[in-house]
Amino acid sequence: METIKKEGQTGARLRRVDRFLVDVRRGIPVLIENPDGSGLVLLAAELVTPVGLADFEVLPNTQRSCVLLTPKRAETLKIHLYTEGAIAVELPADQPLATLRHLTDPAKDLDLPMMGPFKAQRDPLPDAAPAALKAAKLAGLLPAALVRDLDVPARDWAQEQGLLCLPGTEIMAADDLIAGALSPDSAELELVTSAAVPLAGAPDTRLIAFRPEGLFGGGPEHIAIIIGNPDTQKPTLVRLHSECFTGDLLGSLKCDCGDQLRGAISQMQNAGGGIVLYLAQEGRGIGLMNKLRAYHLQDQGFDTVDANLRLGFEADERLFQSAATMLQKLGVHQVRLMTNNPDKVAELKNHGIDIVERVPHSFPSNEHNKAYLQTKKERSGHYL
Numbered sequence: 456m457e458t459i460k461k462e463g464q465t466g467a468r469l470r471r472v473d474r475f476l477v478d479v480r481r482g483i484p485v486l487i488e489n490p491d492g493s494g495l496v497l498l499a500a501e502l503v504t505p506v507g508l509a510d511f512e513v514l515p516n517t518q519r520s521c522v523l524l525t526p527k528r529a530e531t532l533k534i535h536l537y538t539e540g541a542i543a544v545e546l547p548a549d550q551p552l553a554t555l556r557h558l559t560d561p562a563k564d565l566d567l568p569m570m571g572p573f574k575a576q577r578d579p580l581p582d583a584a585p586a587a588l589k590a591a592k593l594a595g596l597l598p599a600a601l602v603r604d605l606d607v608p609a610r611d612w613a614q615e616q617g618l619l620c621l622p623g624t625e626i627m628a629a630d631d632l633i634a635g636a637l638s639p640d641s642a643e644l645e646l647v648t649s650a651a652v653p654l655a656g657a658p659d660t661r662l663i664a665f666r667p668e669g670l671f672g673g674g675p676e677h678i679a680i681i682i683g684n685p686d687t688q689k690p691t692l693v694r695l696h697s698e699c700f701t702g703d704l705l706g707s708l709k710c711d712c713g714d715q716l717r718g719a720i721s722q723m724q725n726a727g728g729g730i731v732l733y734l735a736q737e738g739r740g741i742g743l744m745n746k747l748r749a750y751h752l753q754d755q756g757f758d759t760v761d762a763n764l765r766l767g768f769e770a771d772e773r774l775f776q777s778a779a780t781m782l783q784k785l786g787v788h789q790v791r792l793m794t795n796n797p798d799k800v801a802e803l804k805n806h807g808i809d810i811v812e813r814v815p816h817s818f819p820s821n822e823h824n825k826a827y828l829q830t831k832k833e834r835s836g837h838y839l
Contacts, residue, residue, distance in 0.1 A: 472593075472629050475621045480594040482507065486605070486613045486620040487583035487590070494609025494620065495583040499591045500559040500599035508552055511603055515612070520603045521545050521576065522558050523587050528599065528767035531561065534575050540585035543576040543602075559599035561765040562748065565755055586623035588767075593629055595742045598767040630774075643667060644780045647676070657682050657724040665781055675735035677777055679785060682720055683728030687786045690811040692729035694719040694793040695778050695803075697736045700743055708823035709750065715816060719793055729793075730785065732778050739763070740772030758830040770835065775799065779806030795837040813838075 478485050482502035486494045511520045521543045529542035557570055592598040613620035649663040663679040685691045702712030723729030738746025752762035760770045789809040793816040800810050820828050831837040
């Protein structure tokens with residue numbers, strides 16, 4: 456009974472976070488509550504309109520609104536890092552929206568090198584400040600937020616205005632909640648359906664669809680591609696493949712993703728069977744829109760790591776709990792992992808999967824992805 460009660464509480468917290476993030480992604484103001492009952496009104500920075508900015512300036516507070524940035528983004532803009540977890544930058548009275556755009560989106564950093572200097576707040580920020588950045592990131596947006604402290608109790612004001620309010624601690628715990636829901640011994644990842652899908656070069660193929668049950672309104676679906684008839688009682692040939700719209704579908708030459716996907720399927724077919732886990736975490740977990748932003752920065756000369764950091768993200772935002780859970784539900788406990796990425800090996804081991812062998816999985820470079828592969832090797836530690 457206690458276990459059921461605990462799982463119910465976790466599910467309720469995930470649903471609250473889900474509804475909160477839907478409003479963040481729609482550009483609707485939300486409130487994040489500090490432990491003392493005060494609050495922070497939040498708008499995702501990239502969705503702020505002139506009307507939204509004007510509405511912010513009449514909220515119940517004597518201070519002006521400010522922009523929250525990640526320390527990585529602030530460091531890129533040569534802003535002093537007086538605070539930890541989040542950096543608050545004041546908006547000027549003139550051209551506040553243009554400044555907001557430049558602060559949050561690095562697309563024009565090289566075109567506007569003389570903007571600034573930007574003034575960061577020195578005083579400690581509210582406890583909710585890092586949660587505001589976390590909310591924008593979880594919503595699939597740039598990790599930056601237009602915020603304003605409230606002079607009134609957060610929950611009361613939110614109820615009056617018909618806005619959602621969530622404790623900052625609940626948002627910051629979202630990763631732990633997700634990890635718990637997707638742990639290998641959890642029943643939260645549901646096998647939805649399976650079907651035979653003959654592939655070119657691998658006609659005996661089945662697709663098995665998984666969905667995180669109850670997580671974020673159903674959550675992103677992941678697909679297990681079963682090639683042939685792998686013997687799951689023996690170490691199974693497995694590849695974790697994060698979806699790549701540009702490489703997998705369009706055949707982009709900027710990465711090696713398409714080669715790796717099709718190469719894995721071919722190698723598994725020749726070996727008599729294997730499993731490709733096709734994971735819904737585009738662009739190393741930052742999403743397609745932000746990946747295209749990173750590509751724009753790469754066109755300006757930044758490598759893949761620096762592009763992500765300039766956007767305010769980590770170099771790699773992916774999680775692999777779901778992959779471990781999928782393998783467990785497929786009855787796979789020992790794998791021969793096709794990868795050049797040491798992090799994938801470590802992550803699967805941490806989640807209870809026995810890595811019997813790492814199978815190298817590299818392909819020749821071309822003139823468009825040579826630097827990309829070099830960055831993988833030198834900065835991300837890939838075995839290339």
